Amino acid sequence: MITLAERINGQFLDVKKAIKERNPSVIHDLAKKQTEAGATYLDINVGTAAADQEDAMKWLVESTQEAVSTPIAIDSQKLSVIKAGLEVIKNDVMINSAQGDPDVLDTYMKLAKEHNAALICLTMNKEGIPQNVDTRIEIAAEIAGKAMEHDVDMDKIYIDPILFSIPVDQKQPAYMLEVFNQIKLISDPSPHITVGLSNLAQGTQEKSLICRTFLAMAIAAGMDTALMDVLDTELMDTAICAEMLLNKQIYSDSFLKAARP
Amino acid sequence: MEIANIVDKCAGVVKEVTIGATKDEGGTRGKVVTIGGANSIPFLDFDGSPGHKPAIAMDVYDVPPEEWPEPLLKHYADVIDNPANWAKKCAEYGADLICLKLDGIHPDKGNKSAEETVSTVKSILEAVDIPLVIWGCENDERDNEIMPKVSEAAKGEKCLLGGATQENYKTITAVCLADGHNLITQAPVDINIGKQINILVTDLGFPNDRIVMFQTTGALGYGIEYCYSIHERGRMAALSGDNQMATPVICDVGHEAWRAKEAKASDEEAPQWGSFAERGIMWEAITATTLMQSGVDIIRMNHPEAVSIVKKHIENLT
Numbered sequence: 001m002i003t004l005a006e007r008i009n010g011q012f013l014d015v016k017k018a019i020k021e022r023n024p025s026v027i028h029d030l031a032k033k034q035t036e037a038g039a040t041y042l043d044i045n046v047g048t049a050a051a052d053q054e055d056a057m058k059w060l061v062e063s064t065q066e067a068v069s070t071p072i073a074i075d076s077q078k079l080s081v082i083k084a085g086l087e088v089i090k091n092d093v094m095i096n097s098a099q100g101d102p103d104v105l106d107t108y109m110k111l112a113k114e115h116n117a118a119l120i121c122l123t124m125n126k127e128g129i130p131q132n133v134d135t136r137i138e139i140a141a142e143i144a145g146k147a148m149e150h151d152v153d154m155d156k157i158y159i160d161p162i163l164f165s166i167p168v169d170q171k172q173p174a175y176m177l178e179v180f181n182q183i184k185l186i187s188d189p190s191p192h193i194t195v196g197l198s199n200l201a202q203g204t205q206e207k208s209l210i211c212r213t214f215l216a217m218a219i220a221a222g223m224d225t226a227l228m229d230v231l232d233t234e235l236m237d238t239a240i241c242a243e244m245l246l247n248k249q250i251y252s253d254s255f256l257k258a259a260r261p
Numbered sequence: 262m263e264i265a266n267i268v269d270k271c272a273g274v275v276k277e278v279t280i281g282a283t284k285d286e287g288g289t290r291g292k293v294v295t296i297g298g299a300n301s302i303p304f305l306d307f308d309g310s311p312g313h314k315p316a317i318a319m320d321v322y323d324v325p326p327e328e329w330p331e332p333l334l335k336h337y338a339d340v341i342d343n344p345a346n347w348a349k350k351c352a353e354y355g356a357d358l359i360c361l362k363l364d365g366i367h368p369d370k371g372n373k374s375a376e377e378t379v380s381t382v383k384s385i386l387e388a389v390d391i392p393l394v395i396w397g398c399e400n401d402e403r404d405n406e407i408m409p410k411v412s413e414a415a416k417g418e419k420c421l422l423g424g425a426t427q428e429n430y431k432t433i434t435a436v437c438l439a440d441g442h443n444l445i446t447q448a449p450v451d452i453n454i455g456k457q458i459n460i461l462v463t464d465l466g467f468p469n470d471r472i473v474m475f476q477t478t479g480a481l482g483y484g485i486e487y488c489y490s491i492h493e494r495g496r497m498a499a500l501s502g503d504n505q506m507a508t509p510v511i512c513d514v515g516h517e518a519w520r521a522k523e524a525k526a527s528d529e530e531a532p533q534w535g536s537f538a539e540r541g542i543m544w545e546a547i548t549a550t551t552l553m554q555s556g557v558d559i560i561r562m563n564h565p566e567a568v569s570i571v572k573k574h575i576e577n578l579t
Contacts (some may be wrong), residue, residue, distance in 0.1 A: 249498075249503065250452055250453065250456050250494070250495070250498050250503060250505075250506060251453050251456075252453050252454070252456035252457035252460060252505070253453075253457050254457060254460045254461070254464075255456075257460070258456070258460050258505055
């Protein structure tokens with residue numbers, strides 16, 4: 001499973017404060033801890049902490065790279081912030097994220113190609129986030145088509161069908177499983193499928209249980225990537241166990257230990 | 262029309278393991294054997310590198326084997342009770358490695374002493390300059406008593422020692438680690454145990470680039486398909502990035518093929534099966550060439566003609 005570690009985000013108070021004070025030790029610490037916990041990418045999001053988001057993104061990327069060489073996912077809705085992050089990136093990188101409008105995709109695919117970056121594309125467009133399965137799949141197909149048009153390797157494309165929190169719409173998790181199954185069919189090889197897992201449990205109790213239960217269901221339906229709390233060891237173990245049950249890893253009595261970082 | 266590029270890149274590489282050490286490397290071998298390194302399925306260089314060619318280890322026993330049929334025995338009759346001369350003969354027959362099987366230390370097969378066994382090992386090291394595989398008798402108590410002495414006597418030679426099992430792995434792993442040898446991890450046609458034993462020995466600090474896996478071999482007609490599918494599944498896991506399975510594989514073809522009734526039955530007993538003189542050779546060669554396709558890196562063999570057939574086959578495929 002490909003994991004995007006979510007903690008370097010300006011919406012968390014410690015990170016917000018660190019950005020404000022330009023105190024890199026908090027970022028170093030989070031970068032190391034999440035890397036040790038097995039993060040494939042460290043997601044970096046300035047949140048709403050800074051007036052100058054571009055400058056804050058550069059500082060966060062540089063601070064993270066001072067501590068670890070783990071690949072970074074530059075997370076912003078603003079192209080200018082993503083470009084600012086890309087300017088200072090040293091290692092493998094992911095762009096998180098682009099919306100599914102054709103003109104937007106053209107811009108981001110070119111950018112991804114130029115930086116040899118992985119790219120998360122959301123199944124939403126100017127009309128908003130679709131509430132049904134079919135429109136999500138239509139946008140996913142548009143994304144895959146654009147990747148081929150721009151000669152971006154499908155292995156670099158991550159489709160995010162956008163997971164709502166349970167209090168917003170409880171029908172969505174079940175829809176989502178159907179979406180995962182169908183995205184796998186839109187091309188061969190198929191793009192990766194990713195979600196913001198913690199979104200699901202926003203505003204609920206039992207966050208960890210909800211996330212890990214959905215994670216197991218989602219992996220079974222074809223999701224292979226998530227933005228998530230990699231410091232939650234039960235969540236990480238669930239991913240390992242789900243992949244073993246799907247025969248993606250050969251069982252041994254020590255399978256958990258063997259697959260942990 | 263543009264032809265689609267269907268090259269399939271593998272995420273994993275089978276580790277390279279080197280057996281034997283030259284004078285410069287602290288041993289006395291004239292040559293060393295490196296196996297593993299595959300980054301694609303066997304013998305297909307289309308997707309990636311299939312790695313080093315399989316090596317042939319020819320068996321030498323510390324006691325004369327009891328049930329070898331005549332077509333096999335006749336090639337070794339003059340050396341059957343002299344392991345050093347036997348090893349020399351194997352080297353002449355084209356063996357890449359000598360596999361010294363210490364059946365004689367088993368309580369039921371001679372109960373040989375550590376001193377006697379060490380002197381056998383030393384005599385072989387002097388007689389030939391190719392690297393050695395040294396394999397215990399699979400009686401845990403005797404193996405744990407003798408193998409440490411054998412290991413110490415061959416220190417620096419970077420032999421391949423066997424075998425560590427799930428029930429008995431600590432002693433052999435510790436001595437291989439201390440004396441710089443490579444280690445065979447052994448499982449009873451069980452891929453889950455095969456992986457588990459690799460994890461257990463690496464947990465003791467044994468480097469996984471010095472491990473060779475052994476799944477008890479089944480000969481043609483005697484479970485070869487189970488053995489084949491386990492090798493294949495293990496190799497596919499290794500190539501897709503499973504680090505614990507990314508170790509080379511050894512198989513025991515000679516011993517298994519020559520105890521098949523098809524190899525042992527005389528012309529009088531089985532006239533309809535074709536020539537007794539050729540049957541066993543073919544049984545051994547076919548078992549070997551079949552398992553080669555599943556991804557094996559060392560093939561233990563017995564008959565010189567079967568060895569020559571298999572070596573030619575390897576050359577044709579590489």
